[in-house]
Amino acid sequence: MSLNVDAPDGVGETAEKGIHVVWDTLNDVVTTLQSQGFTLIEKPIYQLPAIKPNDYASATSHHYSQWFAAYEGWQSYTSQAMHWAQAKKLEIHNERTKLAASIRKGARKLKPKPSEDAINDMVETTQRIIELTREEQQWRQYELMLEPQHEHIKATLKLLSRHLAVRQFEADLAGGRGSRMYGQ
Secondary structure, three states, X not given: OOOOOOOOOOOOHXXXXXXXXHHOOHHHHHHHHHHOOOOOOOOOOOOOOOOOHHHHHHOOHHHHHHHHHHHHHHHHHHHHHHHHHHHHHHHHHHHHHHHHHHHHHHHOOOOOOOOHHHHHHHHHOXXXXXXXXXXXXXXXXXXXXXXXHHHHHHHHHHHHHHXXXXXXXXXXXXXXXXXXXXXX
């Protein structure tokens, strides 16, 4: 995405692209992981079930198992999405830091030498720095908006796990079908 902002003298487009290439590493990391047999977790094909409080009392073991599997898939997917956002923020932060240092270095060579405040203004108003700051903000916002979803999924998984354990305990006490004592 490119913002329409007048760019002051910075390091030049070629240098900016060179810095970007150095710090644009996430795809390389994903390729390495894939070569080691890891794959990205795809979006689950099923919707995240909306479980109401009354559902817990009337659900069968089959429902609990389905819910647990669905929530487990979504937990893995949201976890990966949150880590992807963190990786993108790291990549953007490093590119922004290196680009800012290069701009500062070039600005200190100017005659007459600008003040540190003027150099900082030059850095912060450079178009690519503005773009990177905006991208970093978007990834942080994405992460902030996804985090409550992830926490809800984790909490629901714990609740489902507890309900499954209680159901198993009740079946064991009753000695009926589904019990570990069944058939003895």
